[in-house]
Amino acid sequence: MIIDMKQLHGIYLVCGKTDLRRGIDGLANVVSQQYSLDPYSKSLFMFCGTRKDRFKALLWDGDGFLLLYKR
DSSP states (O other): OOOOGGGOSEEEEEOSOOOTTOOHHHHHHIIIIIHOOOTTSSEEEEEEOSSTTOEEEEEEOSSSEEEEEEO
């Protein structure tokens, strides 16, 4: 799957350490409660963990969430 960067409304890098054991619901709660942003917007939210070689990204693609994990 390829993410079309032209279709995104924004890219948000969440500063600080995020517990990467969280799933879609937990990361969507971080976006909405801590940052007062809409996780259902066409925005890409990126989270870093304790280690600097791992991150997760959350994206609403219209019919569901995409959870990307890189390590």
